[in-house]
Amino acid sequence: MSILLDRNSRILIQGITGQQASFHTERMLEYGTKVVAGVTPGKGGRLHLGLPVFNTVEQAIRQEAPNISIVFVPPLAAADAVMEAAAGGLKLIVCITEGIPNLDMLKAKRFLAEQGSFLIGPNTPGLISPGQGKAGIMPASIHRPGPVGLISRSGTLTYEAVYQLSQLGLGQSTAIGIGGDPIVGLKFVELLEMFKSDSQTEAVLMIGEIGGQAEEEAAEYLRQSNYPKPVAAYVAGLTAPRGKRLGHAGAIIEGNEGSAQDKVKCLAAAGAKIIENPAWIGQTVRELMTEKKGN
Amino acid sequence: MSILLDRNSRILIQGITGQQASFHTERMLEYGTKVVAGVTPGKGGRLHLGLPVFNTVEQAIRQEAPNISIVFVPPLAAADAVMEAAAGGLKLIVCITEGIPNLDMLKAKRFLAEQGSFLIGPNTPGLISPGQGKAGIMPASIHRPGPVGLISRSGTLTYEAVYQLSQLGLGQSTAIGIGGDPIVGLKFVELLEMFKSDSQTEAVLMIGEIGGQAEEEAAEYLRQSNYPKPVAAYVAGLTAPRGKRLGHAGAIIEGNEGSAQDKVKCLAAAGAKIIENPAWIGQTVRELMTEKKGN
């Protein structure tokens, strides 16, 4: 199995004619992903990378029946693009764009909730179900199919984690970046819930970072749900200073909330295996899985 | 039984210190209705008609635990008052006020849907469950407890209908004015559904009028639900001219929609007994109930 994305997924690229979108669409196609169409207002009717381009999501859906959209639209137009995808009926929308205003995201999330659509991101590398499909911008080569579900707030740190896993022969069921912004779509809780019932996934790796409360909520969920699969967690930013934003718009310790120490404490108390050193991500997951099998 | 309102209902009056509100609150109290509190911003802490007055609905709920609110607030502030009641957690709100702008009502209805609250009105006389309680401005004396559920878009025409019923010894389970505005809360369909499972109600009388599609929707519902209780219907405005608004903001035949002739046709086709003459409302309901008992 895998979650959210599999070999039957049909992908739409919003903003397909842009430079980044073009580059990554080609990579997705190379990976064997079924990208079926693109949307760029004003460029409808053309072919781009061999794919039909439409002016609106509505037209693209009518013609090509995608079920996932990936949004590469510039920041100030991206929330509108996300809502367009949801209004068209798409149930999973992956928003790569970084720098979308908070208020736009608040509006978009309310709209998506009404439409019953899920959002991954924004400011995310996307998601990949190795061997099945790639809906994002991560380097495909480091991934292997396998038993580890990966949920991360980070981009390149996720690649590092995947690299370590794959080096040890531990493949991934699905690896998902949830995005580094203060307001994002699906978070740890919802995705842990999905991995829970995914037969391919034997363990879950969480990569958190400072800021917000997503890790604390995940800990609460793990505790309350008595989560049946082993969970390992790494939280970046133990050395982060208070009140300084570290790159990601969401990565800031505000007031008394969001320090890596607090997050680690909560997750440990909830039974997650804490990874102390970012170089030990792979081996810690391997140990965890071996232990659990031993039980 | 009865629907929506019974002897345990605890009523809050919003705008209680106004002239109309005061007059009608006294009538409700005379009828034995449990009016428990009032709200008028700026007049909190006083007693009015022997009832405690609060500045906010929130305070009134905390102190007196009402479960129904009646709104007598002026038109431009009324939608806000309705939302205040819903935000406070009240599940039934009766809005007497006439002349609320359409856009305000659209906003309020969305808010109420989110909160899971029901609205009766605006521009309604309210509702009464004879012998149990009165949440509105209708003259109490004409009502009798009994088996007829009454749903009406009109005010005084409802009194006329009730008068005719009571004259013939036919009491009412609950009589509800749904309001004469283009955008109202509960309509025929939802209330027919409630009367369906009310044990006291043996037959339903609908009083419609020109404008909108509420009667057509009711006909569709009756047909699809194979409605189990006898329904009689009178529709006012057979002589109404096109494009002229007759009193109620909602009573206007626009384009090809909303004529009394169309409504009567739909309702008749759905099995409702059509009342041709407004003087025959009582006797037609009596005949209908006798027929059905005969079956």
Place this chain on the structure above:
Amino acid sequence: MLIHEFQAKALLKELGVAVPAGYLAETADEVRLAAEKLGGQVILKAQILSGGRGKAGGIVVADSSDQAGLAATRLLGRKLITAQSGGRGLVVKKLLVEELVPPAREIYLSLVVDRKNEKLAALVSVRGGVEIEELAKSGPQAIKKEYFYPERGLMPFQARNLAYFLDLPDAAYKTFLDYLKKLSKFFLARDMKLLEINPLIIKADNQLVAADIKMDFDDSGLARQPEISSLEDWSELSAEEKRARSFKLNYVKMAGHIGCLVNGAGLAMATMDIIKLFGGEPANFLDIGGGVTEEAVGQAFEILACDQEVKACLVNIFGGIVRCDLVARGLVSSARKIALNKPVVVRLQGTNEAEGRKILGEANLPFYFVEDFEQAARLVVNLSQP
């Protein structure tokens, strides 16, 4: 509340939506002058508050300023009877004189409160200049609709959906989106019920021009729209309608001979219906409303009683908020003042009915009391017959 085309065009112009160059004129001389300024060839449009002006002869094209003057002479002061004006028709007092805008294409655009769906709707059609309701039947595939809510407004992607449906030339696309954004904001900010541009002309140079505009505002919103309220034109109302309006009476004149004075819109409609049912013709709809005063009852009664067409009156009151004694007092003082000489059938029920009947009974005026609704209707129909 409807406003005139020239008023609507002034509002749009202010908003930055292009309209044809034009002048408002009230005399043939003014029309001639305006036509000269516009280069001779012009279109004259009767400014009455009703649709269907074209079919009724209210829109005329003139090839020269002289021809324009001549056409104006024929139009000004004329009564136009349109599909929506009612039998009386409306007198043309003002003409809008406009340049002729040659269309490369005509499209349709409207914004409306959709009461059935309890949403707002933006509607476009690839065919402009035709009646949208007819088009909805004959060619629904030519129409596209986007729903929206007042909190969010029309979203950019919805505007794009409409624009691409219309298959606009690239050069007109941005202007269309700009117009739609401005119009939808205006619609919300001004408590509108309907804003219709039909046709919206696409010129050969891809300019978009709103050639005809209809604007209808929510009456209930006027209290917070002073700018819009000030546009109300009372000049088309009859003397009776003006009087009724100033006393907050809901009055609509009709063609029959039986005056109806009722409290409550539903009961007023039912009263008209029952009169018709027994062979009579109501002369009006009149709902005196819940907050009515004694003076207003008197005014309402005078409007009916002084109407030459009215042969008999039916007063049908079911007291709730309105007290029967108040109505009775209003009737009596008014009837005395105008020396009432028409039969009046009176039915009083509800709050203070006994007091009301007593006041009327003691007044010694041509009032007939009837308790039963049906009998009251039969009687007034009989009394109205010559």
Place this chain on the structure above:
Amino acid sequence: MLIHEFQAKALLKELGVAVPAGYLAETADEVRLAAEKLGGQVILKAQILSGGRGKAGGIVVADSSDQAGLAATRLLGRKLITAQSGGRGLVVKKLLVEELVPPAREIYLSLVVDRKNEKLAALVSVRGGVEIEELAKSGPQAIKKEYFYPERGLMPFQARNLAYFLDLPDAAYKTFLDYLKKLSKFFLARDMKLLEINPLIIKADNQLVAADIKMDFDDSGLARQPEISSLEDWSELSAEEKRARSFKLNYVKMAGHIGCLVNGAGLAMATMDIIKLFGGEPANFLDIGGGVTEEAVGQAFEILACDQEVKACLVNIFGGIVRCDLVARGLVSSARKIALNKPVVVRLQGTNEAEGRKILGEANLPFYFVEDFEQAARLVVNLSQP
């Protein structure tokens, strides 16, 4: 983006929210003059982009203009180290000289994006002038919160709930509602993250005056807020920070000796963490971002390599969007330019890693290649030790 108090007060004044009379001054003479105009007794407030100024000695009351001048002499040019300013502290370059507003009461008001609940929140407290986070622990019953959404805004009944919670004097009630309406609209229109008035003073005459204000704007919204963007003060940034900003590099200076150059914020944090884990101290956070150019990589490297505090550097790149060869080229040209004389540990993984290593290997510069993350960290810690 934070703005200065004097800037925030100017915005509020424009909006119609009362603030104390005051002047901005940059010299002791200007301060003396301002104090004279304000009647002698004044408050001097250091204009630095950081909270906690009071505790750090940045807010001083003076009883006369001479005293004000004297205090200004002590304050201007001084480095203030506040709880939020970081170890370096911030130099006071401007003072806001204000009248003293005698409070009858002090309350608290803020509007904030609540990221946990994904809503906006309006917060009040009956106690102003204290830190809200401490109050939330010590006296939560003194605080009331109303959530709202950008589409709807703060609704009138919510504003009333807050106002009545504060138990305002009648004469202050309407002003409070008026302020709250204006502030919540401003918050939404200007893409704010935080608007805090603490304290909001209720004067004896029931006037409301915003005595201290904090405004923080969403960086992602600045692209559509030219007016707000123009308020950005770069003068508090160090030369390195300015350079980083102008090349769109995410750079935060810290106290250690190991420079870090990383792509991706998470990996950059992890890199700092692992350095600390092996006994080193990172000199900075630096995320070069996904859209980085060769030139920007060079600039980033120069910032680190030219920092006197930095003894060794760790370059940790996991190529995704960023290509390793591009990074390598940026490093090499920059290292040549500055005649690099510090050890640099380089780890390149991902897109075009082989090309990258080749470029660096051929450059004949003090680069150490390590493939393993842990080894790279250990090595750079060793190399940084004296």
